[in-house]
Amino acid sequence: MRSLTTPLVLVAMLLAACTSNHAPDTITVRSTDHTCEVAPDRAPGGHLVFDVTNAGTEVTEFYLLAEDGVQIIGEVENIGPGLTRSLVVEADPGSYVAACKPGMTGDGIRTIFTVGDSG
Amino acid sequence: MFANYLIGLREGLEAALVVGILVAYLVKSGSARLVYRVWLGVAAAIAVSLAAGAALTFGPQGLSFEAQEAIGGVASIVAVGFVTWMIFWMARTSRLLRGDLENRVDRAAGRGWWSLGLLSFLAVGREGLETALFLWSATEATGSTTHPLVGAVLGLLTATALGVLIYRGAIKLDLRRFFTATGGLLVIVAAGVLSYGFHDLQEAGLLPGLSTLAFDVSATIPPGSWYGTFLKGTFNFSPRTTWLEVSAWLAYVIPVLVLFVRGARPVKTSTAPIPARVT
Numbered sequence: 001m002r003s004l005t006t007p008l009v010l011v012a013m014l015l016a017a018c019t020s021n022h023a024p025d026t027i028t029v030r031s032t033d034h035t036c037e038v039a040p041d042r043a044p045g046g047h048l049v050f051d052v053t054n055a056g057t058e059v060t061e062f063y064l065l066a067e068d069g070v071q072i073i074g075e076v077e078n079i080g081p082g083l084t085r086s087l088v089v090e091a092d093p094g095s096y097v098a099a100c101k102p103g104m105t106g107d108g109i110r111t112i113f114t115v116g117d118s119g
Numbered sequence: 120m121f122a123n124y125l126i127g128l129r130e131g132l133e134a135a136l137v138v139g140i141l142v143a144y145l146v147k148s149g150s151a152r153l154v155y156r157v158w159l160g161v162a163a164a165i166a167v168s169l170a171a172g173a174a175l176t177f178g179p180q181g182l183s184f185e186a187q188e189a190i191g192g193v194a195s196i197v198a199v200g201f202v203t204w205m206i207f208w209m210a211r212t213s214r215l216l217r218g219d220l221e222n223r224v225d226r227a228a229g230r231g232w233w234s235l236g237l238l239s240f241l242a243v244g245r246e247g248l249e250t251a252l253f254l255w256s257a258t259e260a261t262g263s264t265t266h267p268l269v270g271a272v273l274g275l276l277t278a279t280a281l282g283v284l285i286y287r288g289a290i291k292l293d294l295r296r297f298f299t300a301t302g303g304l305l306v307i308v309a310a311g312v313l314s315y316g317f318h319d320l321q322e323a324g325l326l327p328g329l330s331t332l333a334f335d336v337s338a339t340i341p342p343g344s345w346y347g348t349f350l351k352g353t354f355n356f357s358p359r360t361t362w363l364e365v366s367a368w369l370a371y372v373i374p375v376l377v378l379f380v381r382g383a384r385p386v387k388t389s390t391a392p393i394p395a396r397v398t
Contacts, residue, residue: 017186021179058343059122070330072322074184078253080123082267085256088181105337105358 019088020047029100031079032056036100036109045093045118052076053084058102064089064113065097077104091115120270123257125348127274130250132352134161135282136308137202137242140301141235143289144209147297153235160239164247172251176259188323190248195316198241202309203375205238206302210382245312250275278352302379310371311355314364318357326363333365 026049030037033056052062059080064073064087073096074089093115101108138161145154175181182190257268289297321329337358340347350356357364 017182017189018180019183019186021175021181057122059126071324072184072329075322078126078249080126080253080257080267080271082260082264083123083253083256084260085252086181087184089184104342 019090021086021088022049026051029053029062029098030055031060031062031100031102031109033058033102034109036098036111038098038111038113041098041111042114042116043091045091045115048087048089048091048115050074050076050087050089050098051084052079052087052100054079054081054102056102057081059104061101061104061108062087063097063099063101063108064091065099067095067097069097069099069107069110093117120266122343123267123270124274124277125343125345126253127250127271128277129274129348129352130246130253131275131278132281132349133246133308133312133355134243135278136285136353137305138239139282139285140289140305141205141239141242143286143297144301145235147290147294156235157239160236160241161243163236164240164242164244168244168247168251169254171248172255175248176252176255185323187249188319189325191246192316192319192323192325194241194245195312195319198245199309199313199316199371201238201241202305202312204234206305206309206375206379207382209298209302209305210379303376306372306375306379307354309375310368311353313371314360314368315355315357317364317367318361321361321363328361328363331362333360333362335359 025040025043027043028037028039029050029052030039031052031054038050048064050062050064052060054060059078061075061077061079063075065071066073073091074087076085076087079085096113096115097110098113099108099110138157141157142154145151145157254268254271257271260267289301292300317326320326335358340350340356340358342348342351342358347358
């Protein structure tokens with residue numbers, strides 16, 4: 001019988017990569033062709049869940065970027081019109097940039113997102 | 120509906136292309152009896168992706184961004200390894216156009232009975248999880264609108280149909296042209312997957328240069344257009360491409376194409392009689 005080590009290691013790693021789909025305060029993002037509404041625009045540090053709904057006509061993406069606006073903390077892509085997809089991310093206290101990218105191109109529509117001290 | 124259709128089409132195109140070529144190759148080289156292994160790999164990839172996607176969407180646990188990018192990046196690089204193996208396997212056997220072809224292919228394909236299944240599993244499963252997550256979110260949306268799911272499924276069906284067309288067109292070619300065309304095509308596809316894997320690792324922060332673009336033609340080729348969709352779905356062409364992606368692409372294409380062209384050259388057949396074995 002072939003060794004089971006490799007598959008078992010892979011499964012263990014996969015389980016370690018799992019994280020909760022829920023958080024006490026889920027942040028709602030409404031992405032349209034020209035706007036990106038993030039509500040609330042702040043959350044306590046730690047485990048964050050963004051529920052992103054595409055209310056526009058183009059495929060959109062949602063990014064949580066570091067303060068420099070370049071480094072990607074988390075992203076969720078392929079949010080077609082009418083769909084809601086979630087971004088689950090761990091974030092330390094600090095200032096971030098939330099960006100919606102309708103049309104999957106350019107710098108997107110950006111707003112500041114603040115992560116405070118964990119409650 | 121069209122936008123979701125294009126996502127389905129894009130997600131399915133690359134897999135349809137690779138599987139279509141693989142099945143055409145097996146049929147063309149007289150190994151049609153092995154084609155079932157390809158379908159097993161495809162079925163396994165679809166089942167695993169949908170199951171994992173459902174668990175992650177509806178269950179209490181999700182995947183962190185870093186984990187998703189790491190999985191995507193690693194899966195892409197492993198897939199490139201396998202497609203490269205496939206390219207050279209085809210090139211090796213294309214040298215035996217006269218005589219022995221069936222025998223050799225049988226032995227090559229039979230050796231490692233799992234390799235054909237694994238190759239098709241990777242071709243379909245590489246982006247399978249992301250596609251499954253997209254499909255499940257479209258399924259969730261059917262409470263309010265069925266358009267996204269219908270569009271997505273139609274897109275995937277179109278990709279499948281195109282794969283069938285590729286298969287039909289490929290088997291009509293004479294052997295030499297078939298190997299040249301499909302092999303060359305696979306090299307470009309594999310290079311695209313490799314550079315896409317690099318991009319994933321750049322997004323995860325494991326490789327630098329995420330914002331150092333080599334070019335940005337998003338205005339001319341919008342990712343959401345049908346041509347942008349085709350280019351992304353087949354060659355993993357991104358309108359915004361970093362220098363590292365370009366380097367990876369070239370570093371793969373140039374040596375592999377050279378080796379492929381060399382490897383595909385036919386063996387010189389000698390007219391001298393084969394000496395009898397000395398016992």
